Amino acid sequence: MKPLRIGLAGLGTVGIGVIRLLRENADLITARAGRPIEVVAITARDRTRDRGVDLSTMRWHDSATAVAQDPEIDVAVELIGGSEGPAHDMVLTALERGLPVVTANKALVALHGDSLSRLSSEKNAPLLFEAAVAGGIPAIKLVREGLAADRLLSVGGILNGTCNYILTEMRATGRDFTDVLTEAQAKGYAEAEPSTDVDGWDTAHKLAILAGLAFRPIAFNTLSVQGIRDITATDLKFADELGYHIKLLGMARQAENGNVAAWVRPCLVPAKAPIAAVEGVFNAVSTQGVFSGPMTISGRGAGEGPTASAVVADLIDLARGTAIPVWGTTSVSPAADCASLADLNSAFYLRLNVQDRPGVMAELTSVLRDHDVSVHFVSQHDAATGCADLTIITHQVPEKAIHAAATALAVLPVVTGKPLVLKIEDAFA
Numbered sequence: 001m002k003p004l005r006i007g008l009a010g011l012g013t014v015g016i017g018v019i020r021l022l023r024e025n026a027d028l029i030t031a032r033a034g035r036p037i038e039v040v041a042i043t044a045r046d047r048t049r050d051r052g053v054d055l056s057t058m059r060w061h062d063s064a065t066a067v068a069q070d071p072e073i074d075v076a077v078e079l080i081g082g083s084e085g086p087a088h089d090m091v092l093t094a095l096e097r098g099l100p101v102v103t104a105n106k107a108l109v110a111l112h113g114d115s116l117s118r119l120s121s122e123k124n125a126p127l128l129f130e131a132a133v134a135g136g137i138p139a140i141k142l143v144r145e146g147l148a149a150d151r152l153l154s155v156g157g158i159l160n161g162t163c164n165y166i167l168t169e170m171r172a173t174g175r176d177f178t179d180v181l182t183e184a185q186a187k188g189y190a191e192a193e194p195s196t197d198v199d200g201w202d203t204a205h206k207l208a209i210l211a212g213l214a215f216r217p218i219a220f221n222t223l224s225v226q227g228i229r230d231i232t233a234t235d236l237k238f239a240d241e242l243g244y245h246i247k248l249l250g251m252a253r254q255a256e257n258g259n260v261a262a263w264v265r266p267c268l269v270p271a272k273a274p275i276a277a278v279e280g281v282f283n284a285v286s287t288q289g290v291f292s293g294p295m296t297i298s299g300r301g302a303g304e305g306p307t308a309s310a311v312v313a314d315l316i317d318l319a320r321g322t323a324i325p326v327w328g329t330t331s332v333s334p335a336a337d338c339a340s341l342a343d344l345n346s347a348f349y350l351r352l353n354v355q356d357r358p359g360v361m362a363e364l365t366s367v368l369r370d371h372d373v374s375v376h377f378v379s380q381h382d383a384a385t386g387c388a389d390l391t392i393i394t395h396q397v398p399e400k401a402i403h404a405a406a407t408a409l410a411v412l413p414v415v416t417g418k419p420l421v422l423k424i425e426d427a428f429a
């Protein structure tokens with residue numbers, strides 16, 4: 001049996017995980033793939049570093065592009081990261097020469113999926129990226145293969161383990177965002193530069209890929225993205241009292257006219273919904289299909305083992321000869337702008353820090369009235385002396401109405417802090 005020969009760039013967490021997994025499960029993988037899968041060529045930045053595995057049988061190249069040009073490989077595996085530079089160059093080089101590519105790089109696929117899918121189809125060279133969304137969870141296979149027959153109404157979920165860990169810890173301990181983030185960084189759960197995770201960009205990369213598979217490719221720069229920095233432990237407590245958990249979600253929906261609305265933001269989800277029970281670093285992917293109904297699968301969204309498992313599953317597909325178009329359809333529309341969210345209706349959570357004296361409620365509700373925002377529920381909690389926290393749950397209102405109301409409320413002298421508006425995600429109601 002002729003082995004499937006791999007050229008691998010990137011020997012970090014995922015790259016070394018792939019080498020370990022291929023060795024440890026060699027017999028099982030050979031049986032499932034129908035032939036052995038062997039890494040024959042490698043590269044990383046530092047050739048001299050001891051990576052804890054024997055690399056002596058593999059050819060070393062001085063660049064990722066050189067790996068992609070190696071005439072003795074059948075597949076190029078890109079595990080460097082970053083949407084530009086060596087990762088992008090390697091993938092382009094491999095596809096140009098008609099070589100299949102496997103990558104875990106969500107930023108690359110989210111930003112360049114449009115051009116890469118065209119090149120992949122033109123050169124008849126598969127581009128697979130199961131590990132790019134939710135690590136070990138077969139999220140891509142779920143949407144692209146498992147639900148291939150159904151029309152999906154929504155897709156998304158908890159796509160970033162760092163944010164889910166921080167929100168879980170804040171809720172469990174009552175500590176605030178900065179405190180929990182600092183501890184997560186010290187423990188190695190969060191990056192020293194946390195913005196890609198906590199400001200929602202990592203979730204946005206993964207959501208763009210899911211939306212591309214479920215509906216149509218979207219222009220990444222038109223996605224609405226908000227992270228978790230404004231969430232306080234008090235919000236998590238108030239949400240609990242109201243029967244909700246707060247989760248950073250990436251969600252996409254397709255309207256009747258084909259437009260895709262997509263957003264990344266912290267949302268309230270009912271405490272009884274399966275997704276609310278997904279805690280810590282775990283991820284969850286949810287779909288709502290016309291025929292298949294609601295579905296949520298959860299698991300580890302990152303780490304050496306889960307991510308390597310997804311990369312090698314793609315390699316097994318290639319060894320088996322399974323050919324799947326990048327976005328799961330043979331005719332692909334070019335990336336389109338996301339639909340405006342302004343007219344989308346939803347219920348919202350509005351938290352206001354206010355002065356606690358007669359007449360304040362009348363002032364606040366008159367602003368809500370002027371913006372046609374109807375209140376479903378109000379509760380008040382004592383805050384600092386003379387102040388109170390108000391939580392308001394609205395009826396269904398258009399996004400533009402609640403945001404205009406929040407802007408008007410923010411400038412009232414009786415409002416002492418920046419209002420926080422969170423969507424109540426009805427995909428999980």
Ligand SMILES: NC(=O)C1=CN([C@@H]2O[C@H](COP(=O)(O)OP(=O)(O)OC[C@H]3O[C@@H](n4cnc5c(N)ncnc54)[C@H](OP(=O)(O)O)[C@@H]3O)[C@@H](O)[C@H]2O)C=CC1
Nearest residue numbers: 010011012013014044045046079080081086104105302303
């Ligand atoms: N870690 C995870 O849990 C997950 C990661 N991913 C994705 O997988 C990919 C890899 O991530 P991860 O393994 O964590 O990253 P690491 O930072 O651990 O590893 C990156 C590797 O790339 C190498 N590298 C960096 N620059 C170059 C270059 N110019 N040429 C060749 N090699 C280079 C590094 O070399 P050296 O070691 O010599 O510095 C290192 O071996 C990323 O796209 C990431 O988003 C996806 C899901 C989960």
Ligand SMILES: N[C@@H](CCO)C(=O)O
Nearest residue numbers: 159160161162301302
């Ligand atoms: N940084 C990501 C893992 C890689 O996708 C997370 O926290 O989930």
